[in-house]
Amino acid sequence: METSLARIKKDIGTIQKFTSTPGQGCTRFSYSIEDKKAKNYLIDEMISLGMDVKIDGVGNLRGTYKGQCENLPIILVGSHMDTVKHGGSFDGITGVIAALEVIRVLKENNINTKHTIGLIGFAEEEGSNFGATTLGSKVITGKIASSELKNIKNFEGKSYYEVLEESGLNPENIDKERLDKKDILGMLELHIEQSIVLDKNNLSIGIVKGIAGTRTYGVEIIGESNHAGATPMNMRKDALIAASEIISHVNDIVKENGLSTTVATVGKIECHPNVSNVIAEKVGFTIDIRDLDDYAMDRVLKEVINYSNRISDKYELKCNIRQITSFKGTKTCEKINNIIEDIVKSRGYSYCKMLSGAVHDSAVMAEITDVGMIFVPSKDGKSHVPEEYTSFEDIKRGSDVLLETLLKLDKI
Ligand SMILES: [Zn+2]
Structure with a gap:
């Protein structure tokens, strides 16, 4: 049982066209028309897998693939949908596509997991609209209240609340759409490394031990x-x-x-x-x-x-x-990291354990659940630029590890 390189390639190829700066890298800000088009593509794919799909009040794409026991906590898998201005085609979206592909493989192999699988495509991770990062995950974990959205302003002085309303979302829903600690078993995120360690050392997989904290x-x-x-x-x-x-x-x-x-x-x-x-x-x-x-x-x-x-x-x-x-610095879950390491070793993939210098939604999620992060190499360590590239073979390897990790986590 494995993920399909052809499907991953098709998904990334389709979504990279949803950019407001064609020929000059990928620019897909949350709440833009390109963001809507990318989400519509994913929603169609998710519905064809029999998933329940919604976009929550802050613009996070959320889908569920029902497991056998609906009273068990869900396993979340995904990453973010948005990009920086003139960014690349792999940052964020690779993890969302990998999550979608994992669910496709479950469906085509008639695998009915015990836990429901939740796919998440976070909004506004990069801070492109409001100058603050990981807002989508901060809102659904309760770090930002819906009332605070009126005080967060974009570069034109428009509040986050207004931007959400203008794009057809209902920020009032947020308070009841929060993710609760007790409803989640764990969160898995596949992401490009955005640095040179894996590429320089010819390694396929990075197991993220922790996400660096920042003092600015x-x-x-x-x-x-x-x-x-x-x-x-x-x-x-x-x-x-x-x-x-x-x-x-x-x-x-x-x-x-x-x-x-x-x-x-x-x-x-x-x-x-x-x-x-x-x-x-x-x-x-x-x-x-x-x-x-x-x-x-x-x-x-x-x-x-x-x-x-x-x-x-x-x-x-x-x-x-x-x-x-x-x-503050965030540690990922050691138990999940050990599962990932066993899988990577048994597959014979070259790997290392590493820190993430860049911030991720998983760091926010770690406050309410156990998280595991899988890095795949970034060519020449480049990210947030049009040249950002990760080979599809590497994405497939990472997606296969993601799939197996999810299945092992489901059996716990
Ligand atoms: Zn990212």
Whole structure:
């Protein structure tokens, strides 16, 4: 019993055409016309398998394939439907298609699982509309109340609530459509790796041990603007000099205070007035720290704060530090990981256990249920770009592992 490469290829080929930027990568934002078309295609496929299908109040695609015992908790399988702007054809949707394919295989082999299988295509994972990630899963796990949707605004200032209503959804339904802990046995997500580890080491499968948490902070150094020619070097309050000292020390801070898995990035910097012949008055930059281990992230963060204050004092500058986001690291379920590992070993697939540096809906789901994540390789480690690619052979291998994992989980 195995998944079909031809069907997976056809599904991905069909859905990648639903893009608002043809020829320039895949752009399929939640609540767009392309999103609706992709969902309609999947809904037709799901109905042909005898599944019950609905789109919930926040736009998550939800289907159920009935098991023998309706009073048992369901096994969820899926990923997200949306993309970033000019993204690729594999991020997210590969996991939704793999879930669909797994159910097709169950149907064609007349396998009646004990548990009902729930297929889920999460909405708004990427943060493309509202600048915040994993909103679809946060809403259905109760992390965001329906009343809060009126306060979340898109880039045009329209509220999430209004966007949902305009796209024909009913956000009022959300409160009764929540997923309850007791109704779910576990969640399985297949996803492309979005990094280079599997491809570089020629591995077929990544078993995700955990999803890194994030601490994102904004650092602002305030000095004094003055004439670049007339101000002596010893009388300056140059914010950019201090900022550059802090930024260039971040690597050492991670080495000295983090673990081998800790990463930190200064990816954004703003300089004011940003004029070639004026001493910088104000420099703001972000620091993004990630790891599975919360203590490691906190140690790095503490030292970044200490060091920023020390350097600012040295130059007699002001330093403000504020938190932008903070997510804790999430461990996946060890029992499910062991099941996946046994399957991968028995099939003779090359694999490794790894962390996910990127956030996923599974991290949100882990708060209410046991989760397992299977990674398949991303060619050259590229993702969120039009060149994003995963071979269909790799997707099939991952889907077969997903199928077998689901069947083993069903027998527990
Ligand atoms: Zn994704």
